[in-house]
Amino acid sequence: MSHRKPALSVFNAQLVWKEFRHIFRDARSMLILLAMPVVQIILFGFAITNEVKNAQVAVFDPSGDAVTTRLIEHIHASRYFDVVRNLGSAAEAGEVFREGRASLVVIFSENFGENMWRTGEATVQLLADATDPTQAATLTGYASSIIAGYRQELLAERRIPMRVTAQVNMLYNPQLQGAYNFVPGVMGMILILICAMMTAISVVREKETGTMEVLLVSPVKPAALIFSKLTPYFALSVVNLATILLLSVYVLHVPVSGSLLGLTMLSLLYISVSLALGMLISTIAATQVAAMLASSMVLMLPVMLLSGMMFPVENMPKILQWLSSIVPARWYIAGVKKLMIEGLPVASSLKEIAILSLMAIALIAASFKKLKK
Amino acid sequence: MPATQGIAAGHQPPVISCRQLSKRYGSVEALRSVSFDVERGEIFGCIGPDGAGKSTLFRILATLLRADSGRATVEGLDVQKDFRAIRRRLGYMPGRFSLYQDLSVEENLSFFAAIFGVTVRESYPLIRDIYGQLEPFKARRACKLSGGMKQKLALCCALIHKPSVLLLDEPTTGVDPISRREFWEMLARLRQQSITIIVSTPYMDEAMRCDRIALVKDGAFLQIEAPQSIISRFPQALWSVQGDPMYGLLKDLRRHEDIMAAYAFGDAHHATVRSERITPRQLGENLKALGYLNVEVKEIQPTIEDCYMHLTADS
Structure with missing residues (x-):
């Protein structure tokens, strides 16, 4: 406070520090800012997941040879399945499903092992209860990949050319972990919520309490005002980004398979878009409640529904696909999937980077234009 | 009715001068061709009920709002062209006490000092009278202060950059009678330091504390005179x-x-x-x-x- 002319520069330490104080003194803000990312990552990573664990499996094995026995052991050993019973006949499968004693039935053909060695081909039937199609698909997917893995093992052991009839290949998410899908989504949602909603609310709060008028009649430049509003949320977003990445790597075991630098740059770009969006909302909204509503309508719902976080964009009707393309989170989440999960080079997400950059420029220009008035 | 006959007639240009100021919001005429002058060291009161256009006038003079037509100058500077220069000379206290509720008394004061590029120490002599009463509570957050104390703190914040003109928009609204009286005594002391004060109030009884008053109704100034001569007429x-x-x-x-x-x-x-x-x-x-x-x-x-x-x- 002892500088003679801090009011004239774009960076004003007092202004920035004041914004930090507002956040630190408001328990609600602190909770939203720091606890929300952790809670969401944990919730989405563990509780709300379509992953399957310890599903009950029934087996009909008329062959009973070394190959089928080892295959059953493999299935039982995986953390997805528990082999709970052996059936006397294939017909018992229906009964098992009706009574809910198993969610997957594995039926081996007769002379499975012999066929395998002789002809290089053997069949195994996977039955799943498709009343829950997602779970059924997941279960058969898991089982097929275990069987395929076992075939690979046999190949390596015997070095006999064998025909692999069905190959299920789970790209990028070989274990079909829900977290692979949710981590980018949660990143997209949390960053935009913190940057856009919290910035908008903090600006509008000053309008409501009248302090904005005093700031406006002061010699402080509008750019310095904006800068001081954005700095704390930018800093907190970076903290949150680090938290989410650490949690996802060490708790959810979702590694950053691509370039960490590229991922960081993409995230910083997305943070800028979100901050600009928050500024724009704050110039339009007159009350904190309006800012909250605008943020949740403009940000929360589209981010959750249209960004590809919950429903794949490719499966949407054309009009929603078109609509989703103006949601920044869609491009960010796509970029994060490429850089973090798929481990592709930065060049692969140039399209996303370009779109986000354009959005950032457009939003910053729009909010400055509104502010000038 | 332009009141050009000031106290120090002719010797000094008026500190504030408005000519035919008009402003409308949609179909509502907030200000209708308002003209008046305020001389240096005067307490000028705008008296009228809520919605009479007082705040609109204050926001135009504070360079926050543009008039639709007419001209206004503060310290000889045009409110539209020279708004930056005006802002350095003007202390503005908006209708609601614009304090940061979550900052303490002391933090509010040093924050407003910082954004105006001054220190609390250099302005202390000017605010000592008022701030002295708040100092025992300087670590208290603004939201925990009484209405009267908030008002005093807001006044200190408006004075922190030693302005020559004070614009006080309804400073006594929502404040207890004792604090209101104290507040007017403070204004009288500030006037002695030749600070020009324009104050608006819906309380008619406060009009007698002003050197001159304007009675405002529906955006128009009905009469501009010393309160005593309004009464004698x-x-x-x-x-x-x-x-x-x-x-x-x-x-x-x-x-x-x-x-x-x-x-x-x-x-x-x-x-x-x-x-x-x-x-x-x-x-x-x-x-x-x-x-x-x-x-x-x-x-x-x-x-x-x-x-x-x-x-x-x-x-």
Whole structure:
């Protein structure tokens, strides 16, 4: 406070520090800012997941040879399945499903092992209860990949050319972990919520309490005002980004398979878009409640529904696909999937980077234009 | 009615000068061709009810709002062209005390000092009187202060950059009577340091504290003068009338042929009377004849509120 002319520069330490104080003194803000990312990552990573664990499996094995026995052991050993019973006949499968004693039935053909060695081909039937199609698909997917893995093992052991009839290949998410899908989504949602909603609310709060008028009649430049509003949320977003990445790597075991630098740059770009969006909302909204509503309508719902976080964009009707393309989170989440999960080079997400950059420029220009008035 | 006849007539240019200022919001005319001057070291009051256009005028003078037409200068500087220069000389206290509720008394003060590029220490002599009362509570957050203390803190914040002009928009609204009186005493002391003060208030009784006042109604200035001369120009005799029951009394007063206007005023009714045709005693007899009990009629000095009622009844 002892500088003679801090009011004239774009960076004003007092202004920035004041914004930090507002956040630190408001328990609600602190909770939203720091606890929300952790809670969401944990919730989405563990509780709300379509992953399957310890599903009950029934087996009909008329062959009973070394190959089928080892295959059953493999299935039982995986953390997805528990082999709970052996059936006397294939017909018992229906009964098992009706009574809910198993969610997957594995039926081996007769002379499975012999066929395998002789002809290089053997069949195994996977039955799943498709009343829950997602779970059924997941279960058969898991089982097929275990069987395929076992075939690979046999190949390596015997070095006999064998025909692999069905190959299920789970790209990028070989274990079909829900977290692979949710981590980018949660990143997209949390960053935009913190940057856009919290910035908008903090600006509008000053309008409501009248302090904005005093700031406006002061010699402080509008750019310095904006800068001081954005700095704390930018800093907190970076903290949150680090938290989410650490949690996802060490708790959810979702590694950053691509370039960490590229991922960081993409995230910083997305943070800028979100901050600009928050500024724009704050110039339009007159009350904190309006800012909250605008943020949740403009940000929360589209981010959750249209960004590809919950429903794949490719499966949407054309009009929603078109609509989703103006949601920044869609491009960010796509970029994060490429850089973090798929481990592709930065060049692969140039399209996303370009779109986000354009959005950032457009939003910053729009909010400055509104502010000038 | 432009009031160019100031206190220090002709010696100095006016500190604030407005000519035909107009501003409308949609179909509402917030200001209608308002013209006035304020001289250095004057306390100028804008008196009028909520919605009369006082805040609009203040926001134009504070360079926050553009007038649709007309011209205004502060310290000889145009409010539109030279707004940056004006902002350094102007202390503005908006309608609601614009403090940061979650910052302490001391933090609020040093924050406002910082954004105006000054330190609390260099401005301390100016605010010592006022801040002295707040200092025991300097670590308290602004939201925990009483209305009177908030008002004092807001005034300190408005004074922190040693402005030569103070714009105070309804500074006493929502504050207890004792704090209101103290506040006006502070303003009187600031005036002695030749700070020019424009203050708006909906409380007519505060008008007497100003050097000159403007009575504002529906965006227009009805009269601009010293409060005493506004009162002395009150053209009729004014009587205060009491009696039981009060409600019927007002109706009967309005019906009386020698009474021009009657209105409720606190716990009595005020009536403007053709005093050449009737005495208070006669009116009292008339009312007793109508069956009123405890009738009391006396001649009184008009207040600013009476003048306001009179002027707005005409327009």
